[in-house]
């Protein structure tokens with residue numbers, strides 16, 4: 001019930017508001033409050049905020065050339081599969097270039113998502129979050145009724161596969177998103193074929209076992225307005241994603257950070273690349289070889305950041321377990337995770353507060 005819960009901005013922490021604090025239904029509304037110079041205490045994310053942001057040249061974030069993955073040249077393909085495996089194992093994150101999604105489509109997708117967030121609160125009301133499996137829902141923070149610290153963001157989540165949904169407003173949303181999600185789904189499935197091979201599994205092992213033909217695909221769009229105290233707030237607190245792979249685009253403004261070797265790395269996106277992170281179900285399937293990456297989003301004082309994350313998961317009814325073939329390498333040949341129906345995991349993850357990898361920890365043997 002994230003968006004229905006009006007957030008009452010606490011008076012004590014709002015000395016700089018020129019108007020009495022109103023009921024805040026979205027971060028956009030709060031950010032646009034005249035005279036806002038400090039953030040309400042519920043948004044103050046203090047612990048470990050500054051923990052070790054690495055300098056940009058410390059390591060290089062992996063880059064995957066998608067055109068080589070689909071190339072007819074087997075040597076090029078095996079080289080990229082090797083690089084994919086290394087990126088998943090060492091980072092859980094990589095940038096994909098030459099993916100073939102037209103830059104103009106990426107821009108239209110970002111613009112139409114921005115158009116949705118700019119609708120009036122009244123227009124968005126019908127999509128107020130009614131629960132995890134509500135196919136179109138918007139709200140603020142992650143799970144505002146549960147979050148211990150509120151995130152400085154509004155969100156829109158739309159289930160687009162196996163059944164396609166779209167808000168009717170803005171009117172172009174349906175056409176643009178339908179085009180965009182199909183293209184991105186194709187890329188995600190091809191990346192997962194490469195990842196499957198990189199694990200020493202059959203090329204179609206992940207696709208077939210997790211029934212990706214009817215796999216879940218969700219648009220998770222994020223709107224991060226300017227924040228008067230960006231160093232105190234967090235756009236999205238550290239978490240891992242539930243599915244297999246998330247492919248993200250943004251409005252040219254960076255803000256994503258990934259954790260690598262105990263340090264946070266700024267993702268300085270290569271223009272027109274797709275930012276890809278591995279999710280919890282890839283960690284389960286690979287029996288812990290490809291760990292889902294912890295990531296977070298920081299906010300800025302003057303600029304609005306918009307990101308569109310496309311989450312790709314198994315079929316909701318698929319029970320995900322470590323691939324039996326990979327157990328040969330495991331300690332005592334035992335699975336490191338309990339198998340779980342994807343639907344049940346999604347319910348668990350989306351209805352709790354975001355807290356690192358605490359949901360996945362519940363499945364560790």
Ligand SMILES: O=C(O)CCC(=O)C(=O)O
Pocket residue numbers: 220222236241248255256257295296297307309
């Ligand atoms: O906005 C970003 O860069 C991160 C978004 C994200 O992690 C998510 O939607 O799960």
Ligand SMILES: [Fe+2]
Pocket residue numbers: 239240241246295309
């Ligand atoms: Fe995420």
